[in-house]
Amino acid sequence: MKHLVEAARQVRAHAHAPYSGFAVGAALATPSGIHVGCNVENVAYPEGSCAETGAIAAMVAAGERVIEAVAVWADSPEPIAPCGGCRQRLAEFAAPGVPVLLAGPHGVVETTLGALLPAAFGPGHLGRGR
Ligand code: THU
Numbered sequence: 001m002k003h004l005v006e007a008a009r010q011v012r013a014h015a016h017a018p019y020s021g022f023a024v025g026a027a028l029a030t031p032s033g034i035h036v037g038c039n040v041e042n043v044a045y046p047e048g049s050c051a052e053t054g055a056i057a058a059m060v061a062a063g064e065r066v067i068e069a070v071a072v073w074a075d076s077p078e079p080i081a082p083c084g085g086c087r088q089r090l091a092e093f094a095a096p097g098v099p100v101l102l103a104g105p106h107g108v109v110e111t112t113l114g115a116l117l118p119a120a121f122g123p124g125h126l127g128r129g130r
Helices: 002-014 051-061 084-091
Strands: 024-030 033-038 069-074 099-104 107-112
Touching (some): 024 051, 033 051
Antiparallel strands (some): 024 069
């Protein structure tokens, strides 16, 4: 888990966050290794993307679809957790028990995806056949 947190810390340095000034790094542990992403903002604000979204895209592009652990690093005094949209994106590839490490200069707070996204919308809710 130390490697995963360190990967999130390091990729944060590549964030493109000139509008918020809030750089974030994310790292995903998978069976094939660690995949990372950082937030990439845009002058058209809604077009920016979160670090977690970038890490998921890198993971899928590398041919991986199984998330075993997540680390998010921000240089904030309090731990920050993935936004609602990213929780749902993580749930596409991560089980509810998957650890999510909220890391920064304050240390590391460990939670799970299930705790962050209870009652998640999932494939079983699609209700096909009507
Ligand atoms: N952000 C992330 O990349 N991940 C999070 O978990 C929370 C927020 C980004 C989005 C935006 O670029 C900046 O942080 C401020 O919201």
